[in-house]
Each structure stands twice: as C-alpha cells, then as structure tokens.
Amino acid sequence: MAPKQISRARFIAQNLESNTQLVYTTDIQHSSYECRINELHGRRISGCxxxxxxxxxxxxxxxxxxxxxxxxxxxxxxxxxxxxxxxxxxxxxxxxxxxxxxxxxxxxxxxxxxxxxxxxxxxxxxxxxxxxxxxxxxxxxxxxxxxxxxxxxxxxxxxxxxxxxxxxxxxxxxxxxxxxxxxxxxxxxxPHTPINRCPSHNSFKNRRPLIKGSCTKLFFILVSFKDEARKMIVDVYLFKLDMTSMMWKEIIDLEDAIFFLELTDDYSTCYYSCALDSGSGGYIHILGESGKTICSFRPKDRSVTLSSLSCLVQEKQAYSWAMLDWRLEVDHAKSKQEEEDKDSKIVDKIDFDNTTGESQLLNMPLHLMSLIMDQCIGAEYIRFRATCKECSLAAPLIKWSNKTTLGRLKKYSLASPWLMVLDNCRDTITFIDPICGDRYFIKTPQELKGGYQICCSRYGWLLMFIANIEYRLVFFNPFTGNIIELPFVPFLDFFCFSAPPTSPDCMVAGFTTFGPEHLYIHSVSSESIWRKYTLDFGNNDPHSYHFPTFSGRDIYALCNNETTEVFKDITADDDYSWEVVIDKGPRSRCMGYSTQYFSTKCDQDLLLVTVGEFGESVEVFKLNESIEEWEKIDTLGKHMIYISDTSCICLEAKSPKMENKIYFPRLLHGEDTKIVLYSLETCRYHTFDDQQGFGADLFTTKYLCHPHTWIEPSWS
Known part of the structure; x- marks a missing residue:
C-alpha cells in the first residue's frame, strides 16, 4: 500500500531587514520557530x-x-x-x-x-x-x-x-x-452571490475576488468587507467549479483543507493545502492588513474568528506572509480522481430531530413522558425530542402560538433579548439566549425565503428588505409569524421605527446618500406611500446617517460618525426642523477610521457606545444638550446594552447579574452558545457564567456572517 499523503501547512513571516523568518506550523496549535533561510534574504514570496x-x-x-x-x-x-x-x-x-x-x-x-x-x-x-x-x-x-x-x-x-x-x-x-x-x-x-450576504449597496472596492487552482480543482473566493477600509470581513464565499457541467457549487465544509489569503492594495495571494494531519482544516485564513492579525472564516457555520499573532511577530514587524505546503510523505501514485471523490463527500445537511441513535434510557409509558414534557420549554423540549423516536412521539412538534407553551415562553424570555441568526441556505432561524446559552430553532416562513437583509430590530419586530422577484420592505415578528408589508421604497442605508408596527403611532424613517431624496418617512397605520425629503448639504457630499433613533417625534442620528443631528417634529405634515446638536464626536480613546459607533436611547438620555477595531477599548457617553457635549460615563447603573450592526438596544436589567454590561453578537471561540459581554465594572470581556473574564479585547471570539441581530421576544 502506498504511503498516505500527509502535509503540514507552514506560514512564513518574512522580515527583510533582519534576514530572519518566523515559521508557524498547523500541526500543533500556535507552534512557531524562528529560522534563517538564505534564499529569502531580501526577497519576498510572491506565489507558489x-x-x-x-x-x-x-x-x-x-x-x-x-x-x-x-x-x-x-x-x-x-x-x-x-x-x-x-x-x-x-x-x-x-x-x-x-x-x-x-x-x-x-x-x-x-x-x-x-x-x-x-x-x-x-x-x-x-x-x-x-x-x-x-x-x-x-x-x-x-x-x-x-x-x-x-x-x-x-x-x-x-x-x-x-x-x-x-x-x-x-x-x-x-x-x-x-x-x-x-x-x-x-x-x-x-458565480453570482446572494444579496443577503453581499449587499447591493456594497461598492466594487468593498470586495476582493480570487480564483485558485489545485490539481483538477478550480476555486472561486470572494471576500466581502464592511467598507472600503477593508478592516472588517462581513462574509466570504467559496465555490468549486464542476468541470463536467461547468457549474459552480458553493462549498459549505472544507473538511481537512485550508486556504490562506493575503490581500493588500498592491497585490493578492492565495495558497491552498489539503489533507492536513492535525485536524486544523476547514478554514479560510485571511491575513489582516496590519500583518499582525488573522481572520479565520469557517464555511461550515459561516463564522469568523479573530486571532492575534505572537508578540515575536509584532516586535519584528514582519513585512509579508506566505504559506508553504511541504509534503512529508508523498504518494505519487495517488490519482486525481481520489481527490475529486473526497471532495464529493461534502453535503448540505441539517437535521434537528436526530432519531438515528435509539436510546433505551427512557423505558417508560408515553403518557408519563408527555406529562414530563408539559413542564418543559424551548431548548429542553427540542433536546428531549432529539433523544429517540419514543421521545419524539411523546413530544410532538408544537407551534409557539400554543397557549400553554406560549405562556411559559413569555415568562421565560423576559430576562433578556436573544441573538437571532438567519440562515438563508438552510431556511432556518436560530435564537441564542445569552443568559443560559440555550438555542431555539424555527423554520423560515415561505414568504421570506430568498435573499433578505435585516435593516433594524426593536419591540420584538424585524424590519427587513426581501429580494425575491423584487425588493420588498416588510415587518416580521418571528415569534408570532406575522408579516406586515410596507409600500415600495428604494434601497435605503439605515432605518429606525418609533413603535411596534401594530401600534397606531408607528412611524418608519430611512436614510440614504443616493438619489435626490435623502430622508424617507412612512406612517404605517395612516399612509400608503413614503414621504420623501431632500436635505440641503450645500457644497458637501451627502451625509451618511447611522443608527437613527426615535425620541418621541424626534429622530436623532449620527452623521458621518462625527456630528449628532436631530430631525424634530416628524409628523404627517411636511413641517419639521433639522438641527445639529453636536458638531464633533466624543473624546474617545479609540478614535479612528475603524472605530465602531452605536447610539441608543436610555430612558430620556441619548447614549453613544464606541468600540475599538479589535474591541480593545469600549466607552459609553451621554449626550448633554445644554452644553452641547458628550460626557463619558463609567457605569450604566441598572441598565444593559445589546449592540450589533443592525440594532442597539438599552433596557433595564431584570437581575443584578445582568446590569452594567454591554452584550456583543459574538461567541467564545470553540463554544457554540456562550455569548460575549463586556463589563463596565471590570473593563474585561466575559461570558455570563464567567466572573473573572477571558481578556481585554475580542481576540479568540467569533462572529457570524449570517444576517443576525438582537431581538426582544414578543408574542404580540
């Protein structure tokens, strides 16, 4: 029998000035050693x-x-x-x-x-x-x-x-x-990419495409960034070409293979290695622009993990990275067809009710198991059903609208908003409880299948753009299944709404920098069209508004992440005033192009949360309109904040353990349910059951590329 082909992917950091290289190997996690390769002296690796x-x-x-x-x-x-x-x-x-x-x-x-x-x-x-x-x-x-x-x-x-x-x-x-x-x-x-993972308003500069060949396989990779700075990856696509049908097929699991990408303004390089022997496969590693961080995308769950390279690399200020694939034992007789057969094992499969393994632990009458299940809710119910066929029979699928179950879920879900993740590939919606880490699953309604984007979330409702045959803007309550369609409106950048769409006072506002109109207003209960307003920016380019927030009939919004402006007396009439509240941003430690800004209402106050590029700095400011300044605050008191790209929610905590914390839409690496939070008391990141914390930044955490947001459970 021919020897099995084994390879170890090695990442090389080149330092041209000192003529040294630092080699990372994937066979042992974080293993590295320094060496001197004479052939690399004064030269840069440009490909393999x-x-x-x-x-x-x-x-x-x-x-x-x-x-x-x-x-x-x-x-x-x-x-x-x-x-x-x-x-x-x-x-x-x-x-x-x-x-x-x-x-x-x-x-x-x-x-x-x-x-x-x-x-x-x-x-x-x-x-x-x-x-x-x-x-x-x-x-x-x-x-x-x-x-x-x-x-x-x-x-x-x-x-x-x-x-x-x-x-x-x-x-x-x-x-x-x-x-x-x-x-x-x-x-x-x-291949064409779905709109929900690569928004149509993303410019050409926000995306980096590559193709990569290996033996008989041709891959296409598209990296989508949040903005033109290319600091934060929002999604990654990976396709393989079927050479027979000439059709692209999206890869959802790399198994034991990896890609390594270095993307700069001057060049792009892509390396590929398969048959790794260390169990470290399944990732697309993307070197950060600084050369000191790596974003690791995992197609299997569409998550991105941020890793910091060793202090040795940072001290040496490595100029360039590359990946070499050194074979330890090469089976030259191994056919290309065997590689193709191995790839063909990748399947798109999901099964919440796994009944293939039969359990003999619950040998009791069905009516007794049914009585037990009457006392269970949410995650407990799902886990019980997945145990065996008998459990599945004793706990049939139920709708959340069931009165008994609804009552228990309402009481159970009052503690905290949930992280909601929409998987368009599998047509499922996942809810993660940040307190206990339980997961809940429901099917995506037929009306919402296809390309969609989450615009914003509040009061237990999502405002969503649906892109099936044509663009549609809808309200969706995932807990009741109710869908409310709004009149047609062009694609807008940021939205907010003032109340639940079932309320007669609900108003929706949307902002855009494209076209002659910049502000769109719609009263859900009393209007059939959108009112459009043109904002006079003088000789300046149209402003970009982020996280608009209703305060009564006023709308506060961050303008270009610098000034804070207010649109007052937004009513059914066309009269309103537009004023600059503060013409400068807060004095934050994490000021910079990659700083993230989130604004929200806390009782009668407007709060601003600033987060550094890697989460190394988190600060909270309160607007003082009388002196036109942002005042830094060190505590939220009994309140808590939940932030994401599409939501920023401030609520009064239901228990002392939850207060004075900021919850992030991130999971601890290696854990599927532990939500990451930041404590303003300890100035460290924690999970809910971790008192000491795991760090002062967001390294070793992962975020999801599927559309996601925080939502307050609501059954009305």
Missing amino acids: FHGWVILSDHYDNVLWFLWNPLTSKLIRLPPLTPKEKDSYECCLSSPPDDQASVFLLFSDTTPTIAFCRLDRKRKRLKWTQMSYAKQLRSISGEDDCFLQSPTCCNGKVFAMSWNYDHLVIQLDIVVKGKDVVINLLPFVEI
Whole structure:
C-alpha cells in the first residue's frame, strides 16, 4: 500500500531587514520557530506553483527567482525592466523541468503580460512583453479591463477579468520552437452571490475576488468587507467549479483543507493545502492588513474568528506572509480522481430531530413522558425530542402560538433579548439566549425565503428588505409569524421605527446618500406611500446617517460618525426642523477610521457606545444638550446594552447579574452558545457564567456572517 499523503501547512513571516523568518506550523496549535533561510534574504514570496516558490526583490520588482524548498534549487531569471512602477501577479504554467514551462507576470496598471520561457537548453533566458487589451476587449466588449488572480488548474493557466464582465479567462499557451503564442479564451462566468450576504449597496472596492487552482480543482473566493477600509470581513464565499457541467457549487465544509489569503492594495495571494494531519482544516485564513492579525472564516457555520499573532511577530514587524505546503510523505501514485471523490463527500445537511441513535434510557409509558414534557420549554423540549423516536412521539412538534407553551415562553424570555441568526441556505432561524446559552430553532416562513437583509430590530419586530422577484420592505415578528408589508421604497442605508408596527403611532424613517431624496418617512397605520425629503448639504457630499433613533417625534442620528443631528417634529405634515446638536464626536480613546459607533436611547438620555477595531477599548457617553457635549460615563447603573450592526438596544436589567454590561453578537471561540459581554465594572470581556473574564479585547471570539441581530421576544 502506498504511503498516505500527509502535509503540514507552514506560514512564513518574512522580515527583510533582519534576514530572519518566523515559521508557524498547523500541526500543533500556535507552534512557531524562528529560522534563517538564505534564499529569502531580501526577497519576498510572491506565489507558489507546482511545488516551486516564486521570489521577487522587494523594492523594484526587477529580479525574479524560482526556488524549490525541498531540493533548495534556485533559478535566477534575467532582470526585468518594467515600463512603469508596476506591481505584478505571477503564475508558472508548469514545473521548470517541463520544456514548455512559461513564467508569467500580470501588470496591475496596464493590460500587459511579461513572460519568460524556462527552456533549460537555452543559454540565456529572455522576457517578452505582450498586450492583451485587444483580445480581452473582443471577449468582454469593454475597455479598461485587466486580468488578475492568475492560477493553474489541470495543466492550464487561468485568470480572472473582474470589471464590467466577471469572467474566468483561459490562457491558451502554445510553444512552437523558440516562440510562445498566448491566446485568450472565455472559459466560464464568475458565480453570482446572494444579496443577503453581499449587499447591493456594497461598492466594487468593498470586495476582493480570487480564483485558485489545485490539481483538477478550480476555486472561486470572494471576500466581502464592511467598507472600503477593508478592516472588517462581513462574509466570504467559496465555490468549486464542476468541470463536467461547468457549474459552480458553493462549498459549505472544507473538511481537512485550508486556504490562506493575503490581500493588500498592491497585490493578492492565495495558497491552498489539503489533507492536513492535525485536524486544523476547514478554514479560510485571511491575513489582516496590519500583518499582525488573522481572520479565520469557517464555511461550515459561516463564522469568523479573530486571532492575534505572537508578540515575536509584532516586535519584528514582519513585512509579508506566505504559506508553504511541504509534503512529508508523498504518494505519487495517488490519482486525481481520489481527490475529486473526497471532495464529493461534502453535503448540505441539517437535521434537528436526530432519531438515528435509539436510546433505551427512557423505558417508560408515553403518557408519563408527555406529562414530563408539559413542564418543559424551548431548548429542553427540542433536546428531549432529539433523544429517540419514543421521545419524539411523546413530544410532538408544537407551534409557539400554543397557549400553554406560549405562556411559559413569555415568562421565560423576559430576562433578556436573544441573538437571532438567519440562515438563508438552510431556511432556518436560530435564537441564542445569552443568559443560559440555550438555542431555539424555527423554520423560515415561505414568504421570506430568498435573499433578505435585516435593516433594524426593536419591540420584538424585524424590519427587513426581501429580494425575491423584487425588493420588498416588510415587518416580521418571528415569534408570532406575522408579516406586515410596507409600500415600495428604494434601497435605503439605515432605518429606525418609533413603535411596534401594530401600534397606531408607528412611524418608519430611512436614510440614504443616493438619489435626490435623502430622508424617507412612512406612517404605517395612516399612509400608503413614503414621504420623501431632500436635505440641503450645500457644497458637501451627502451625509451618511447611522443608527437613527426615535425620541418621541424626534429622530436623532449620527452623521458621518462625527456630528449628532436631530430631525424634530416628524409628523404627517411636511413641517419639521433639522438641527445639529453636536458638531464633533466624543473624546474617545479609540478614535479612528475603524472605530465602531452605536447610539441608543436610555430612558430620556441619548447614549453613544464606541468600540475599538479589535474591541480593545469600549466607552459609553451621554449626550448633554445644554452644553452641547458628550460626557463619558463609567457605569450604566441598572441598565444593559445589546449592540450589533443592525440594532442597539438599552433596557433595564431584570437581575443584578445582568446590569452594567454591554452584550456583543459574538461567541467564545470553540463554544457554540456562550455569548460575549463586556463589563463596565471590570473593563474585561466575559461570558455570563464567567466572573473573572477571558481578556481585554475580542481576540479568540467569533462572529457570524449570517444576517443576525438582537431581538426582544414578543408574542404580540
């Protein structure tokens, strides 16, 4: 029997100044060691193809090398003199010992390819410059298109055209004697992504696409960021191309494989490794822009975990990272088909009522088990049903509207809002109780299936954008199943509403920076259309409003995360006033582009919560309108705050253990139910049953890419 192929993915942090490297291995968690690799002295790893590492000089991109880390063989290419100060993405068509091997460089400023044929029989290698503008224009029909993210798959070279038309292009490379002819051929379109995970208002700059080939597999990866700063990842897509049907299939479980991405303004690199022997697979690791953090995306549950690299890396200020895949035992006889068969085992499966394992622990009459279940609610009921077939029969599926169950749930859920997670892939809605960590599941109503986004949450209701055939704005109460459809309105950025939509006083407000109108108002009970208002910003660009909050008939909103403005006397009439309450932000320790701001009402006061990029600083401010300043406060008293991207809720705590805390939509890494909270008393992060806390930042916590929000359970 041939030896099993085992690999360990190793991450290399390069420090060009000290000529040292720090190597992380995935076989032992957090294991690392410092080494000195002479071949990397003054050079940066720019890619890895067919077991060969591509090296370039750091400053000029003039000198290029091919290095085999197993044999230590180094191939020096002739100097390349770029026409401009170009940055390049590289690709190697086949191993250098192949007589038809060609090394290619793709410019990011001009539609050109510089390539060098690696013919070892020739005494001197040379570069050839080629423009592909005309060929690509004939395929896409557009000017100013560029090829990017070159890769190899099944002995062929592919690149991506990501501009007006999103296409994978095949580079047909033919070697004839001393000549190399390269023709561009359309291969396949890039897969489309659901709107709920990649909002339509996200600009082109908020997304980074890549393609990556490995043996006979071709992958497409799309990383979606919260904004153009690309600090926070909001979602990641991973697709694999079926070479038979030429259809993309989304991968929901990487099993023992991993990807490693480094995304900068100048270049993007992608590494892939499979058959890891340490149980550390299943992740897409994305290096942070600072080079000192890693965001690890897990497709299986669509979560992102933030990790801080060791102090040794931070002290050495590592310039660049790469991932090498060194095989310990290589089975050359292993067929490509075996790899394909292994991938085919990935299935999209969910089963809440697992009755395959029969239990003999509850050998009692069904009517006795039914009496027991009459006293259970929520999570206990679900767990009991999943034990065995007898338990499932004794505890049939019930609707939350059942009077007995409804009464128990109402009393049980009064303590705290729940974290609500919408899984559009499996059409399920999950509720997580932050106090005891219990989970509750319901099916997504048929009317809401498809693409959707959560706009905001309050009073037990969600305001949602639904994108099935056309855009719809609806109120949805997940506890009663009630849906209230609102009149058509264009896609808006931020919303708020003043009361439950069943109340005659409910008003909805929405803000946008697009189009001639910027403020939309709708009275749910008395109007059939939206009232539109144009705000006069003078010569300035339209303002962006975040976390608008109703206070009676007034709307307070953060403007560009700097000023606080109020829209007073919002009524059915067109009269209202628009004033700047404070023309500057608070004096916070975590001021910066990546700082997150959340505003909410606390009784009659307006509060502002600021959170640093990694949660290293959390501060609360209260608005003092008389002196037009934000005053920092060190305690919430008996109140508690729940924050997320779509909700910021301040309530009076039901018990002393809950007060003076800020609850985050994050889970402790390795735990599926422990919600993370911040204590203003200890200035540390905790879970509800953890008194000492686990840290002063949000590292080692994970957040969900599925649409989610905090919601107050309401059965009315």
